[in-house]
Amino acid sequence: MKDFPYSESKDTRSGFGAGLLELGRTNPNVVALCADLVGSLKMGDFIKEFPERFFQVGIAEANMIGLAAGMTIGGKIPFTGTFANFSTGRVYDQIRQSVAYSGKNVKICASHAGLTLGEDGATHQILEDIGMMKMLPHMTVINPCDFNQTKAATIAIAEYEGPVYLRFGRPVVPNFTPADQKFEIGKAVMLNEGKDVTIIATGHLVWKAILAGKLLAEQGIDAEIINIHTIKPLDTEAILASVAKTRCVVTAEEHQFNGGLGESVARLLAQNLPLPLELVGVNDSFGESGTPEELMEKYGLNEQSIVAAVQRVMARK
Amino acid sequence: MNPFNYEAEQLLNVAHQVRRDIVRMVHAVNSGHPGGSLGCTEFLVSLYFRQMTHKPEFDMNGIGEDLFFLSNGHISPVWYSTLARAGYFDPKELATFRKLNSRLQGHPATEEHLPGIRIASGSLGQGPSVAIGAAQVKKLNGDDKLVYVLTGDGELEEGQVWEAAMYAAHHKVDNFIWTVDYNGQQIDGPVDAVMSLGNLRAKFEAFGWKVLHCENGNDFAQLLPVLDEAKALTGQGQPICILMNTQMGFGVDFMMGSHKWHGVAPNDAQLEQALVQLKETLNDY
Structure with missing residues (x-):
């Protein structure tokens, strides 16, 4: 990692x-x-x-x-x-x-x-x-x-x-991305190459995915981590290439399952490469008051949630 | 400088043909909105054939041109006909109105690139905001031309128009003329019965606007002086509003003054009856 x-x-x-x-x-x-x-x-x-x-x-x-x-x-x-x-x-x-x-x-x-x-x-x-x-x-x-x-x-x-x-x-x-990194609309950013699972994250969940990758490495799981900053148009080529290699995927976002990045990825896979997918996001619910950290934990949007999703998806391979 | 600069008599000639176009267009597809279209014919014809500096070659940015935005997009027939008769596109294309693969959508749109249209409209209440944005940019660009918008009166029940009214006064958008088609009718009946607008003049004045009133927007002799006055009042720190009384369905006796012809097309016999009243002046498309 x-x-x-x-x-x-x-x-x-x-x-x-x-x-x-x-x-x-x-x-x-x-x-x-x-x-x-x-x-x-x-x-x-x-x-x-x-x-x-x-x-x-x-x-x-x-x-x-x-x-x-x-x-x-x-x-x-x-x-x-x-x-x-x-x-x-x-x-x-x-x-x-x-x-x-x-x-x-x-x-x-x-x-x-x-x-x-x-x-x-x-x-x-x-x-x-x-x-x-x-x-x-x-x-x-x-x-x-x-x-x-x-x-x-x-x-x-x-x-x-x-x-x-x-x-x-x-x-x-x-603030970990290089200050001089060119931003290409619609182009996924490969953060970490791996072979066991693809983690596709967007927004604040990208850092959580990195933290999850470290925890997974300690368990001997080699995660490929992709930063999808552009949800539409989706970089379908990068996603399909990665999943073809790892054979399973977890998406992570600070958004409802309905309508989110995970749903876009699910459609892409269902039509092109139907392999196991698990989603990290909010499950048809509104939020509430609390500190950001408390909320991310309660609603299952932290690194532990991503690790758990990886374990679930790998068991389905 | 307007490319036509017509006098009232020539404007009346164009208006007759535009009215024929309107009833023929809606009859052909048995859908569309003849009432408001007929009521605003003098207004649209006055803008395009006399008041506005504009180029029928059409450029989206319209730098150095006066711009017109139609917020009450359902009266698209009158706009399409006026644009065609002013040279924006071939009047023959009016025959495609509301048909599949046409540039003349039921409500005005930019998706098909019809010359003359700068924004989609139809969902009501959005035109003043868009037009005021364009007017702000004219100031920023050092462009001394004006921006016009037309709304319905029922449309003023939408809250967004009052956000726009507040903004234009606060930011002194004084290169802007907002005309209200004050025909007193909306789909479900008279405006006063559906949702009264109260003292509309006082409302606009309270928002900080200079308000003019045209008692009969279907009479060029009364409309043209008000449009000239509005233009003369621009550049003085206040946006301008014209409350323009019109008759829905004007020019076709059985359509006049009733909300019943808001969105209903004439049948064959009614078309005949209408066309008898409207002189063919510029050749039917």
Whole structure:
């Protein structure tokens, strides 16, 4: 099992803020909108340096999505910022009609996704957003794993023409991906090559997968670990190649089973390579208040859950 | 500069043909929305044949052009006909309205790349937000042209329009003219019976808008001065709203003034009866 050294832990939302600031300096067409959460979204540095390219919309997310769609007309690249819940479920029809169906170059940037939002509880802990967004034709869905990758993803989506949902979060997590690693939309990142099982993880669960890989190595299990930062379009080639080798797979995500990464992988395997699959995620339930660590343990989203899933899936080989 | 710059008499000529197009289009597929389309004919014709600087060659970004957004997308027949008659595409294509593989979808869409359409609409209440976004970018780009949006009046029951109204006033989006088709009808009946809008003028004014009223949007003599006044009031720190009274179904006597023709197509006999009242001025498609 490879080692993944890191010098500090940081939040992915700060990666977004850093990426947005860099885009401000390098791409004059980038504009930003926010629905009264500039601090939470770490948009302050961009706003300070480019006040004329920032639009405060107040607590009016539906209007924000429409404004962003309109701002593409005239050549701008709008980045909207609010919590993941208010970026998706609250504005689904606005995204569907004005952004996705209209093919607009809007980047919907969503923080505080999943259980790791913590104490605010289930009203804010959206676990259905990946599903909602991946169902929309034309929509690209990205869930990076750490600060560096979120920053790189933020910069990469400005280069891509089309609607994107970029999902990140609140807690600090080990910042282990190389700062100079190029972000390629739709391209899986092979973290550790192994032969016994494939672990496919996205977002905050990528680090948990690495921790699980270490625990598995102690048991003599050689896990292949893949970081799927882009859930749509899915890197089907990388996944099928890995599973063809290991003959079983575990997916891990901070999301419902319904509509999540695991479901996308299940469909891919069922149609092409029907081999045992186990899913780590939330099983048709809302979250609740608690610390991120407590919640991840209670809802089965930590390294122990991944290890248990690997043991189950390997027994089915 | 408008590519036609028509006077009222020429506009009336175009309006007659657009009305013929509307009833023939909805009759041909036995579906679509003739009522609001007929009611907004003078408005659309005025924009495209007189008021707006625009290029029928169509460029999505529309830099240096006035832009029009139709939020109440169900009145697509009047928009499609006006665009075709203004040269955006061949009027023959109007015959494909609502048919399989057409660029003229039931509600306006960009997916099929019909020239003139910049955003999909149909799910109500979204147009003002989109149009205000485009207007903000015009300012950012140093483009001094204007952005127009049309909504229905029943559509104002959607909450998003008031988010947009608040935003435009707060951000002083003064290159923006929002016209409300104030015909007092919606699918289930008169607006006052379904969900009263109350004092609409006072509502917009309270939100910080400059409000104009057109007492008869089906009369060019009354509509054109209001559109000119609205244009003259832009650039003064306030967004502009026009409350435009129209009659749903205007121009076809048996369709006029009732919500019953909101989304119903005429049968063969009714089409005959309608066409007798509408002069063919620019050749039927």
